[in-house]
Amino acid sequence: MNKIRIKFSSVTYALKAKEIIENNGGSATMRRNSNNTNANDCGYMLVATGNVNKLINLLNINRVKYTGYEMI
Amino acid sequence: MIYLDNSATSYPKPECVISAVNNAFIKYGGNSGRGIYKMAMDTTEQIFLCRKRIANFFGVPSEENVVFTCNCTTALNMAIKGLANKNSHFIISDLEHNAVLRPLEKLKKQCFLDYSIASIEKDVYKTINNFKSKIQDSTVAIICTGASNVFGIIPPYKELARLAHKNGLLFVMDIAQIAGVIPINMMRDEIDIMCCAGHKGLMGPTGTGLLLLNTDVNLNTILEGGTGSNSIDANQPVYMPDKFESGTPNVQGIIGLSEAIKFIEKKKIENIYMHEFCLIKYLYSKLSKCGNIFLYNNFCDKKEKLAPILSFNIKNMHSEQVAQLLAEDGIAVRAGLHCAPLAHKKFKTENFGAVRVSPSIFTQKNDIDFLINSVRKIAKSK
Numbered sequence: 001m002n003k004i005r006i007k008f009s010s011v012t013y014a015l016k017a018k019e020i021i022e023n024n025g026g027s028a029t030m031r032r033n034s035n036n037t038n039a040n041d042c043g044y045m046l047v048a049t050g051n052v053n054k055l056i057n058l059l060n061i062n063r064v065k066y067t068g069y070e071m072i
Numbered sequence: 073m074i075y076l077d078n079s080a081t082s083y084p085k086p087e088c089v090i091s092a093v094n095n096a097f098i099k100y101g102g103n104s105g106r107g108i109y110k111m112a113m114d115t116t117e118q119i120f121l122c123r124k125r126i127a128n129f130f131g132v133p134s135e136e137n138v139v140f141t142c143n144c145t146t147a148l149n150m151a152i153k154g155l156a157n158k159n160s161h162f163i164i165s166d167l168e169h170n171a172v173l174r175p176l177e178k179l180k181k182q183c184f185l186d187y188s189i190a191s192i193e194k195d196v197y198k199t200i201n202n203f204k205s206k207i208q209d210s211t212v213a214i215i216c217t218g219a220s221n222v223f224g225i226i227p228p229y230k231e232l233a234r235l236a237h238k239n240g241l242l243f244v245m246d247i248a249q250i251a252g253v254i255p256i257n258m259m260r261d262e263i264d265i266m267c268c269a270g271h272k273g274l275m276g277p278t279g280t281g282l283l284l285l286n287t288d289v290n291l292n293t294i295l296e297g298g299t300g301s302n303s304i305d306a307n308q309p310v311y312m313p314d315k316f317e318s319g320t321p322n323v324q325g326i327i328g329l330s331e332a333i334k335f336i337e338k339k340k341i342e343n344i345y346m347h348e349f350c351l352i353k354y355l356y357s358k359l360s361k362c363g364n365i366f367l368y369n370n371f372c373d374k375k376e377k378l379a380p381i382l383s384f385n386i387k388n389m390h391s392e393q394v395a396q397l398l399a400e401d402g403i404a405v406r407a408g409l410h411c412a413p414l415a416h417k418k419f420k421t422e423n424f425g426a427v428r429v430s431p432s433i434f435t436q437k438n439d440i441d442f443l444i445n446s447v448r449k450i451a452k453s454k
Contacts, residue, residue, distance in 0.1 A: 009301060009302065009309065009311050009314070010136065010301055010309070010311055010312070010313070010314045011104075011105040011116055011120075011300065011301065012120060012123065012135060012136045012312075012313055012314075013136065013311075015116065015117060015120040016120070016135060016136075030108075030113060031108070032107075032108035041301070041302060042105070042300065042301035042302065042314070043106075043300060043301060043303070044105075044108075063134075065311065
């Protein structure tokens with residue numbers, strides 16, 4: 001089990017991602033991004049727990065747009 | 073008061089809507105999409121859930137394609153001005169509201185674009201041909217109402233959507249008068265853009281409206297500002313829904329609207345339509361037997377596709393005079409031109425308007441009986 005930070009351009013995508021991850025048995029928490037001066041950043045990120053590839057694949061197949069992710 | 077002006081705005085609102093709005097003022101007082109403290113996060117989540125419910129209700133492909141506006145006029149302005157290019161051309165029906173006509177007329181006066189008006193006929197093929205004959209190389213979209221806000225006529229919108237797509241055009245619908253009364257589904261009915269108010273048939277609070285976009289629609293913005301996202305960039309975000317939602321949203325109104333949709337889902341939209349249509353049909357059958365009364369559509373003719381909106385006039389009386397007398401009897405109806413001069417010109421009622429009756433799920437048969445008696449009394453006195 002890994003923890004990752006996923007960044008989004010819109011809080012709507014972040015909440016959509018949170019719901020999808022939770023509906024698929026994962027856990028995800030919304031956090032404010034402390035480094036939110038980057039372009040394409042909504043200021044929120046998700047801290048999710050699970051298999052990184054599975055989590056990202058889940059977002060891709062559900063067409064949830066994210067701007068980046070990193071392992072914690 | 074007997075309230076029969078639901079096409080203007082619905083009244084009363086369902087109890088659950090009032091409770092949801094009151095509760096939202098207490099529980100969801102934070103600004104959506106900005107803060108990290110619990111109340112702001114709860115508010116943000118509520119707005120997301122509302123978006124989801126609305127997307128599901130209208131068959132919008134994704135939550136982010138639901139844009140909250142302050143009314144239907146704003147949504148229509150966003151659609152029209154967002155699609156307008158220099159020398160572009162639009163086709164509208166002859167039943168459109170001023171919310172469609174005036175933005176186009178202003179842009180036409182500025183020599184920015186042109187538009188044509190196509191007539192809605194009882195015959196679907198004639199209607200389609202009327203629209204087809206107006207298509208030019210520069211046409212970008214067909215804009216059509218879901219139902220006339222004066223006469224209840226429902227244009228053949230599915231066929232018009234097909235015509236638009238066959239000719240590479242977008243199909244934009246003003247669903248102000250059918251949302252919450254007649255089922256409509258963006259993906260199934262192949263509609264590119266839908267605009268509606270939240271406070272009419274949807275029974276939500278005033279100050280709410282929706283701009284709903286299908287997947288491939290690319291609109292320009294007409295309003296830019298703070299979205300809580302991508303704040304370092306001076307340019308407006310390009311992604312949905314932030315692109316079209318600058319400024320603090322009407323949180324309490326949106327939560328109320330979502331609750332109103334939940335209420336409609338529980339009641340079932342088909343039942344709402346049947347309830348309202350039966351009342352209008354009953355009203356029509358009674359008024360058609362009275363002397364001195366002009367009616368414009370036959371609500372007993374199954375071939376006519378009509379929304380539950382009936383307009384009438386009394387011989388030798390201005391519609392405002394009739395509405396005044398009805399108001400004195402405690403009946404609320406709308407007279408005049410209903411911001412729809414095209415529809416009134418079509419029915420040759422532009423000089424005296426019409427008295428419009430629009431019930432809701434809360435209207436009872438005895439309310440209609442009271443109206444009938446009052447109208448009879450006024451008509452007899454003439």
